Amino acid sequence: MDGAPRDEPAFGPVALSPRILGRVNASAAGFRTAMGQFATGVTVVTTLDGDRPQGITVNALASVSLDPPLVLVALDRRRFIIPAIEASGRYAVSILGEDQQWLSDCFAGANVTPGRDAFCGADWDPGETGLPLLRGAVATLECTVVNRIEAGDHLLFVGHVDAVRLQDETAPPLLYHRRRYLRIERATTTTVAGKPESPAD
Numbered sequence: 001m002d003g004a005p006r007d008e009p010a011f012g013p014v015a016l017s018p019r020i021l022g023r024v025n026a027s028a029a030g031f032r033t034a035m036g037q038f039a040t041g042v043t044v045v046t047t048l049d050g051d052r053p054q055g056i057t058v059n060a061l062a063s064v065s066l067d068p069p070l071v072l073v074a075l076d077r078r079r080f081i082i083p084a085i086e087a088s089g090r091y092a093v094s095i096l097g098e099d100q101q102w103l104s105d106c107f108a109g110a111n112v113t114p115g116r117d118a119f120c121g122a123d124w125d126p127g128e129t130g131l132p133l134l135r136g137a138v139a140t141l142e143c144t145v146v147n148r149i150e151a152g153d154h155l156l157f158v159g160h161v162d163a164v165r166l167q168d169e170t171a172p173p174l175l176y177h178r179r180r181y182l183r184i185e186r187a188t189t190t191t192v193a194g195k196p197e198s199p200a201d
C-alpha cells in the first residue's frame with residue numbers, strides 16, 4: 001500500500017455519466033426496445049385461487065440461485081393473478097413449447113374462447129405440490145414464495161423451487177423477441193448413403 005487514496009466503488013445513478021443517464025431517462029419506449037433485443041422463453045405462471053387454477057403469460061422469469069434453487073418472476077402490479085399468488089404463497093411456472101403459442105396468447109388475455117377465466121381450456125395436471133402444470137410444457141417448476149420485492153411498477157416474487165418436471169428435454173421452446181414470437185430453426189444436413197447423381201460430386 002502506498003497510502004494513496006483509493007477510488008471507492010460507486011454504484012447507482014451517481015456512477016453513470018450524465019450522457020448515459022440522459023439516454024436511459026430519454027424514453028420508456030427506448031428502454032422497451034432495448035429490452036426487446038433480449039430474447040427469452042415464454043412461460044405461463046399459474047397458481048390456485050382456492051381450488052380454481054389461474055394463469056398468466058410471463059417472460060420475465062430469471063434463475064436466481066442454485067443452492068437453494070430460487071427463481072423470480074416479475075409481475076406488473078396491476079396483474080389480476082397477484083392476489084391469488086399472495087394468498088396461496090405459491091406459484092408454478094410452465095415453460096411453453098413452440099406449439100403452445102395459443103396458450104401464451106390466451107393467458108395474456110387474448111379475446112378467445114375459452115378464455116383465461118376458463119383457464120383457456122388448457123389440459124393440466126396437479127404437480128407434486130398440487131399446483132396446476134400445463135400439459136405439454138417443456139419443463140415445469142413448482143415454487144413457494146420466499147420473497148416479495150417491490151420494484152417500480154412491478155412486484156418480484158422470488159420462489160423456492162420445490163419440484164421440477166422435465167416433460168421432454170429436447171422439445172423446442174417457444175421464444176419471444178422484439179415483441180414477436182420466435183422459433184428455433186432446425187435446418188440440418190445429413191450424410192447421403194446412396195450413390196450421388198454424379199460420382200465427381
Ligand SMILES: Cc1cc2nc3c(=O)[nH]c(=O)nc-3n(C[C@H](O)[C@H](O)[C@H](O)COP(=O)(O)O)c2cc1C
Nearest residue numbers: 057058059060074075076078079080107108109176
Ligand atoms: C409473451 C408475453 C410475455 C409477457 N410477460 C409478462 C411479464 O413478464 N410480466 C407481466 O406482468 N406481464 C407480462 N405479459 C403481459 C401479460 O401476460 C398480459 O398483459 C396480462 O395477461 C393481462 O393481464 P391483466 O388483465 O391482469 O392485466 C406478457 C405478455 C406476453 C404476450
